Amino acid sequence: MTEIVTAAMLVIGDEILSGRTKDKNIGHLADIMTAVGIDLKEVRIVPDDEDDIVAALNAVRQRYTYVFTSGGIGPTHDDITADSVAKAFDVPCEYDTAAYAMLEAHYAKRGMEFTEARKRMARMPRGAAHIENPVSVAPGFRIGNVHVMAGVPSVFQAMLDKVVPTLKTGVKMLTATVPCPLGEGVIGGPLSEIQKAHPLTIIGSYPKFGEGKFWTELVVRARSEDALEAARKDVEAMVRDLGEAS
Amino acid sequence: MTEIVTAAMLVIGDEILSGRTKDKNIGHLADIMTAVGIDLKEVRIVPDDEDDIVAALNAVRQRYTYVFTSGGIGPTHDDITADSVAKAFDVPCEYDTAAYAMLEAHYAKRGMEFTEARKRMARMPRGAAHIENPVSVAPGFRIGNVHVMAGVPSVFQAMLDKVVPTLKTGVKMLTATVPCPLGEGVIGGPLSEIQKAHPLTIIGSYPKFGEGKFWTELVVRARSEDALEAARKDVEAMVRDLGEAS
Numbered sequence: 001m002t003e004i005v006t007a008a009m010l011v012i013g014d015e016i017l018s019g020r021t022k023d024k025n026i027g028h029l030a031d032i033m034t035a036v037g038i039d040l041k042e043v044r045i046v047p048d049d050e051d052d053i054v055a056a057l058n059a060v061r062q063r064y065t066y067v068f069t070s071g072g073i074g075p076t077h078d079d080i081t082a083d084s085v086a087k088a089f090d091v092p093c094e095y096d097t098a099a100y101a102m103l104e105a106h107y108a109k110r111g112m113e114f115t116e117a118r119k120r121m122a123r124m125p126r127g128a129a130h131i132e133n134p135v136s137v138a139p140g141f142r143i144g145n146v147h148v149m150a151g152v153p154s155v156f157q158a159m160l161d162k163v164v165p166t167l168k169t170g171v172k173m174l175t176a177t178v179p180c181p182l183g184e185g186v187i188g189g190p191l192s193e194i195q196k197a198h199p200l201t202i203i204g205s206y207p208k209f210g211e212g213k214f215w216t217e218l219v220v221r222a223r224s225e226d227a228l229e230a231a232r233k234d235v236e237a238m239v240r241d242l243g244e245a246s
Numbered sequence: 247m248t249e250i251v252t253a254a255m256l257v258i259g260d261e262i263l264s265g266r267t268k269d270k271n272i273g274h275l276a277d278i279m280t281a282v283g284i285d286l287k288e289v290r291i292v293p294d295d296e297d298d299i300v301a302a303l304n305a306v307r308q309r310y311t312y313v314f315t316s317g318g319i320g321p322t323h324d325d326i327t328a329d330s331v332a333k334a335f336d337v338p339c340e341y342d343t344a345a346y347a348m349l350e351a352h353y354a355k356r357g358m359e360f361t362e363a364r365k366r367m368a369r370m371p372r373g374a375a376h377i378e379n380p381v382s383v384a385p386g387f388r389i390g391n392v393h394v395m396a397g398v399p400s401v402f403q404a405m406l407d408k409v410v411p412t413l414k415t416g417v418k419m420l421t422a423t424v425p426c427p428l429g430e431g432v433i434g435g436p437l438s439e440i441q442k443a444h445p446l447t448i449i450g451s452y453p454k455f456g457e458g459k460f461w462t463e464l465v466v467r468a469r470s471e472d473a474l475e476a477a478r479k480d481v482e483a484m485v486r487d488l489g490e491a492s
Binding site: 011014015016022023027030033034039040041042043044076077078079112113116117121135136152155173175184186188191192195202204207214219221 | 257273286322381419435451
């Protein structure tokens with residue numbers, strides 16, 4: 001029996017909840033997790049509020065193998081993710097010596113002042129390890145099973161690329177897609193029977209709507225090729241039979 | 247003192263967590279809530295799992311003025327939102343007479359069979375009121391402070407348009423945006439001082455990255471015009487002063 005590896009994501013930021021910024025990191029993380037065989041089980045979007053971040057983080061980090069956060073690690077007063085994560089883990093949030101030196105050198109090289117604000121980006125919970133930031137230097141960090149990354153999508157993606165090789169990954173969820181010209185109202189009953197007959201699969205039905213017509217995308221998911229193919233065959237037969245009957 | 251009206255959103259669906267479908271409803275709801283003066287405070291994305299839906303719904307419906315859900319109200323076996331909401335409210339989930347009649351007439355008019363699957367779309371928690379669906383007939387529903395809507399974006403949006411006029415709305419959060427050619431590392435310190443000097447505002451700083459350069463969008467939010475303008479003036483002065491100094 002292979003291990004199931006699970007994950008949750010915490011998106012931190014008032015700007016997502018106000019609609020001002022449209023999140024692009026959830027879908028990206030979801031794609032990557034699926035590709036490497038980790039089940040993303042939950043996402044929460046929370047405001048820039050320490051109590052909210054601490055409560056959400058403590059709820060999800062106990063429950064899932066990994067947690068990934070985006071947002072709130074920049075240099076301004078509303079970037080409170082490092083402090084909040086430290087509080088959740090009950091450790092001090094302090095200047096990380098290596099991060100401090102790296103940022104100091106980065107700004108010195110560019111003849112830019114290493115301001116108090118910029119120094120904030122070197123703060124992290126005691127005991128955290130860096131997540132390299134190839135885009136804009138200031139590192140993310142990992143503490144326990146929690147990976148803290150930037151909100152800017154290009155930086156989030158670059159950091160995630162560094163993190164993925166360090167994760168234990170599960171057996172990939174295999175998927176087979178069966179397009180279906182019929183609406184869910186026609187296939188719902190028979191599809192439910194197929195789901196019951198194939199308990200090792202998860203069969204999803206996704207209604208599509210376009211040009212005044214409903215159609216459906218049927219997706220079979222399983223961790224074993226055999227289970228997948230057996231269910232796929234039944235779903236394809238159902239679509240064919242119902243299509244001929246209609 | 248005017249009332250603060252809050253909201254949470256529950257996005258229900260394995261397809262969002264797997265990355266297969268990219269959510270479009272969170273950003274839309276966020277925009278609409280901001281426009282009418284309701285604070286969207288939290289979003290959770292949960293899988294098609296009754297226990298997860300019930301737990302998340304009960305957590306958020308106690309805490310916020312309103313809850314909006316998307317997804318899982320179609321006719322197939324994986325559409326378990328109605329049952330889960332009924333369970334959360336501890337009421338039976340049953341055929342709604344009016345919804346049943348409406349769907350029956352709809353399919354009869356089109357010469358289509360009113361299948362068991364289609365009948366599922368008439369099920370809702372006892373005591374729920376309809377949310378009209380001008381796109382594809384099958385209604386959403388409201389029970390208590392929870393509004394249950396479709397996941398297909400065109401239907402979600404149409405249902406939300408029906409719901410919004412029924413909501414009590416708060417004082418609109420006013421916003422002023424100040425573009426800033428400087429990075430967060432330069433403005434972080436002074437901006438933090440401005441935030442302290444204007445406690446009735448929420449000042450956000452959103453790093454932007456493009457063409458190898460960081461710049462920043464500064465957003466002042468307040469519920470009063472006076473508070474907003476006072477803080478905006480200070481932010482603009484800061485950007486001007488720092489720009490001249492750099």
